[in-house]
Amino acid sequence: MTALTAAVRLPRADVRAYIAGGSFIGLGLVDVLVFTRHHGDAVFALSLPGAGIQVPSVHVPSVPIVLALGFVTIVAGFVRAFVDLSSVARRVLIGVALVASLFALLCWADASNPVGSMNLIDLLQGTVFAAIPLVLGALSGLMCERSGVINIAIEGQLLTGAFAAAIVSSAVGATVGLWFGLLAGSLTGGLVGALLAVFAIKYLVDQIILGVVINLLAIGFTNYLYDRVMVPYANLNTGNFFTPYKIPVLGDIPIIGPIFFDSTVILYIAYILLILIQVAMFSTRWGLRVRAVGEHPTAADTVGIRVLWTRYRNVILGGMVAGIGGAYLTVGSTGQFSTGISSGFGYIGLACMIFGRWKPFGATAAALLFGFCRQLGYELQLLNVPISPYLLAMLPYVATIIAVAGLVGRVRAPAADGKPYIKA
Amino acid sequence: MTEQQATVPAPAPEPRRARLTAGVLIEAVTEGSPAVITILAIFSALVVGGVLIVVSDPVVLRAWDSLGYAPGTALSSTWQSVASAYSALFEGSIFSPTTVANAFHGGSIAAIFYPLSLTVYEATPLILTGLAVAVPFRSGLFNIGATSQFLGGAIVAAWLGADVSLPLVIHLVVCVAGAMVGGAAIGWIPGALKARTGAHEVIVTIMLNYVMANLLLYLLSGHHLLQAPGQPNQIAAPVAGNAVLPHVGGPPPQADLGFLLAIAAAAGVAWLLSRTTIGFQFRTVGANPNAARSAGMSVERTWVRVMMIAGSLAGLAAATVVLAGGSPPPPLVPSTPGTYGFDGITVALLGRAKPAGVVLAGLLFGALNAGGTNVAGLTSVPVDIVQVLEGTIVLFVAAPPLIRSIYRLRSAAGTGMEDFAKGWNG
Numbered sequence: 065m066t067a068l069t070a071a072v073r074l075p076r077a078d079v080r081a082y083i084a085g086g087s088f089i090g091l092g093l094v095d096v097l098v099f100t101r102h103h104g105d106a107v108f109a110l111s112l113p114g115a116g117i118q119v120p121s122v123h124v125p126s127v128p129i130v131l132a133l134g135f136v137t138i139v140a141g142f143v144r145a146f147v148d149l150s151s152v153a154r155r156v157l158i159g160v161a162l163v164a165s166l167f168a169l170l171c172w173a174d175a176s177n178p179v180g181s182m183n184l185i186d187l188l189q190g191t192v193f194a195a196i197p198l199v200l201g202a203l204s205g206l207m208c209e210r211s212g213v214i215n216i217a218i219e220g221q222l223l224t225g226a227f228a229a230a231i232v233s234s235a236v237g238a239t240v241g242l243w244f245g246l247l248a249g250s251l252t253g254g255l256v257g258a259l260l261a262v263f264a265i266k267y268l269v270d271q272i273i274l275g276v277v278i279n280l281l282a283i284g285f286t287n288y289l290y291d292r293v294m295v296p297y298a299n300l301n302t303g304n305f306f307t308p309y310k311i312p313v314l315g316d317i318p319i320i321g322p323i324f325f326d327s328t329v330i331l332y333i334a335y336i337l338l339i340l341i342q343v344a345m346f347s348t349r350w351g352l353r354v355r356a357v358g359e360h361p362t363a364a365d366t367v368g369i370r371v372l373w374t375r376y377r378n379v380i381l382g383g384m385v386a387g388i389g390g391a392y393l394t395v396g397s398t399g400q401f402s403t404g405i406s407s408g409f410g411y412i413g414l415a416c417m418i419f420g421r422w423k424p425f426g427a428t429a430a431a432l433l434f435g436f437c438r439q440l441g442y443e444l445q446l447l448n449v450p451i452s453p454y455l456l457a458m459l460p461y462v463a464t465i466i467a468v469a470g471l472v473g474r475v476r477a478p479a480a481d482g483k484p485y486i487k488a
Numbered sequence: 489m490t491e492q493q494a495t496v497p498a499p500a501p502e503p504r505r506a507r508l509t510a511g512v513l514i515e516a517v518t519e520g521s522p523a524v525i526t527i528l529a530i531f532s533a534l535v536v537g538g539v540l541i542v543v544s545d546p547v548v549l550r551a552w553d554s555l556g557y558a559p560g561t562a563l564s565s566t567w568q569s570v571a572s573a574y575s576a577l578f579e580g581s582i583f584s585p586t587t588v589a590n591a592f593h594g595g596s597i598a599a600i601f602y603p604l605s606l607t608v609y610e611a612t613p614l615i616l617t618g619l620a621v622a623v624p625f626r627s628g629l630f631n632i633g634a635t636s637q638f639l640g641g642a643i644v645a646a647w648l649g650a651d652v653s654l655p656l657v658i659h660l661v662v663c664v665a666g667a668m669v670g671g672a673a674i675g676w677i678p679g680a681l682k683a684r685t686g687a688h689e690v691i692v693t694i695m696l697n698y699v700m701a702n703l704l705l706y707l708l709s710g711h712h713l714l715q716a717p718g719q720p721n722q723i724a725a726p727v728a729g730n731a732v733l734p735h736v737g738g739p740p741p742q743a744d745l746g747f748l749l750a751i752a753a754a755a756g757v758a759w760l761l762s763r764t765t766i767g768f769q770f771r772t773v774g775a776n777p778n779a780a781r782s783a784g785m786s787v788e789r790t791w792v793r794v795m796m797i798a799g800s801l802a803g804l805a806a807a808t809v810v811l812a813g814g815s816p817p818p819p820l821v822p823s824t825p826g827t828y829g830f831d832g833i834t835v836a837l838l839g840r841a842k843p844a845g846v847v848l849a850g851l852l853f854g855a856l857n858a859g860g861t862n863v864a865g866l867t868s869v870p871v872d873i874v875q876v877l878e879g880t881i882v883l884f885v886a887a888p889p890l891i892r893s894i895y896r897l898r899s900a901a902g903t904g905m906e907d908f909a910k911g912w913n914g
Contacts, residue, residue, distance in 0.1 A: 465687070
């Protein structure tokens with residue numbers, strides 16, 4: 065810790081104020097100068113086609129709204145640069161500037177499109193979908209790291225979980241197969257977790273290196289088995305997936321219902337796991353012991369907590385959680401497995417965990433942010449925005465870098481994270 | 489943690505080389521010296537790979553179904569499955585007896601060396617990306633972003649190679665230097681972010697990989713910078729003849745000047761790390777950043793320098809691929825970066841982050857890659873078996889206690905792989 069805090073040269077507060085304020089003003093200028101180019105009304109749909117209760121779409125005149133939003137952003141920039149603010153006020157200003165610029169972007173994108181309208185429900189639903197594997201991956205990382213084992217192998221757990229879920233659900237077939245697939249995905253994730261645990265805890269391998277090597281192995285194994293098994297036997301990759309299940313009553317609430325309560329069953333499992341892990345980790349004796357092992361294993365050992373056993377258990381349980389996230393990638397969404405289907409979700413989940421400061425709800429908020437960036441890219445493509453789809457696809461990754469770099473030394477991992485425990 | 493770090497001394501001097509006697513050799517084997525561990529790890533990985541080949545071979549599985557009344561068939565088909573794959577691996581990368589026989593009957597003698605030249609060709613970028621991971625390892629940084637730096641170099645090399653017209657030699661030099669600058673620029677980002685904000689390099693480099701992959705797709709589409717004129721697909725314009733790396737020793741061996749560049753880079757890195765002040769700072773920061781800071785070294789500046797050097801090495805790797813001495817050189821496409829960046833991690837780990845080790849590891853993995861193509865061509869085993877082998881080798885190499893317990897070796901001191909990467913708290 066001392067290494068990091070001493071290493072970080074914090075820019076002086078006023079310099080930071082100028083940089084932050086300047087960026088806000090820049091955003092505002094983009095709003096005013098670029099996003100006012102499209103005239104006409106921006107239409108935002110607030111319910112999906114075919115929904116029970118239709119909420120009327122919102123029509124707004126694009127140019128005046130964008131001008132107003134740009135003006136708000138610029139004012140926020142000047143306030144940030146020249147007024148001494150409390151930390152809460154600073155965060156509120158960041159939120160105001162970002163949200164205003166975002167709406168200006170949406171107005172601009174939508175006004176250019178004479179045919180369709182941007183469906184905000186679709187955008188938010190997609191955000192939640194994209195966040196599912198990230199949340200489960202982050203929860204997996206959290207389970208491991210709170211007990212003191214760094215888990216970079218989330219990516220490999222997602223990938224193998226996705227593979228196992230696809231192949232088992234196809235082999236068993238029917239709706240029951242999907243549940244078997246989900247179970248298989250979870251168990252495979254746990255198996256990768258066990259591999260990580262044995263090498264990290266028993267053989268004391270550097271955990272960051274180990275995680276990356278396991279990820280490479282996972283890519284190799286799934287690519288190999290895909291070519292060897294799934295390609296020749298197409299009936300082992302049929303592409304079954306859970307059809308959305310609408311929760312009675314809750315699913316019918318306008319706006320909120322379709323976003324949160326009319327979805328794949330894996331989302332509901334994620335809700336349960338999220339609450340379960342939050343409560344278990346921070347409100348039970350079990351969680352206190354886990355955190356003690358992660359912060360100060362020697363002290364935990366002294367009072368009779370079994371350090372190594374706690375770590376084995378948590379790493380394997382964490383792997384099982386990530387395995388469910390992997391199952392989401394196949395049986396939860398598109399059904400079919402393809403090579404490299406996890407495409408960095410594990411690493412982004414890891415970043416979410418760090419960004420959320422090793423807390424379940426913090427990690428979820430970060431995952432939703434990244435999910436939103438991803439879905440926004442897709443939605444803008446649908447609206448034929450004159451930005452290359454490849455640049456839009458960079459959004460979640462750039463957002464991750466900005467988030468991790470913007471944390472500025474404020475994160476603090478569990479003290480014993482990544483350090484093997486050797487009983488004296 | 490702090491106390492633990494404080495007790496770690498600054499980098500230990502390299503142990504003096506002992507006289508090679510039979511006693512030393514026996515001790516090395518029974519105690520499991522790094523070289524012995526590595527060989528056993530490779531052997532173990534081949535066993536694991538063999539099991540995977542057998543259990544995924546439908547012919548073998550069918551033969552085992554009838555084990556009761558035809559046990560011989562089951563065993564022979566099992567042997568056949570593994571042996572054919574591994575002999576194809578060997579013949580594709582080292583040498584093939586048929587070419588020797590052909591040479592006696594008036595065939596080409598150069599053909600004997602063709603598999604070896606393929607190995608060297610495949611090893612060239614692996615050695616360089618391996619160095620790009622190894623140098624940061626020595627400074628306690630984990631560069632998972634060799635792919636992004638490779639892409640940075642590839643983009644610059646492809647652009648300079650196709651869109652600029654320069655005389656012979658100069659064009660090549662400009663392209664290679666440009667690729668190194670391009671890679672260094674991308675390497676600078678995680679180094680500077682870590683130094684200024686504490687952002688962990690593992691996350692930043694991984695994210696940069698995806699950002700750069702999308703940047704390449706962008707540049708190769710919609711008539712942007714790199715897309716070949718009149719080309720609907722994502723293909724770059726071919727590199728001009730002046731910018732192509734010349735063959736060493738003429739065709740058919742595939743080896744070109746790139747391999748010599750890789751060896752020179754390894755020698756340069758070895759010199760830098762062991763003979764210069766900068767290299768000493770690199771190693772000190774890696775062994776103990778607190779001690780380095782107390783001694784007046786700027787840890788932050790070192791991080792930035794290390795990552796820029798790593799980036800330039802990955803960029804050089806890209807130059808050897810984009811400017812490869814083929815005829816015509818394969819144009820830059822989205823799949824060009826392949827797995828070079830990630831293979832660099834395994835190469836660096838297998839080579840224990842030492843330049844000479846990286847060269848040997850690069851040659852081994854180059855041989856596996858060259859042989860893998862042959863395996864996929866001659867047998868029903870997919871080329872991905874190579875990735876499994878490489879990952880398994882490194883997993884075993886990283887865990888000497890496991891190898892020792894499998895082969896009942898006496899325990900000995902560590903392997904020097906403990907302090908390569910640091911956790912989130914720095």
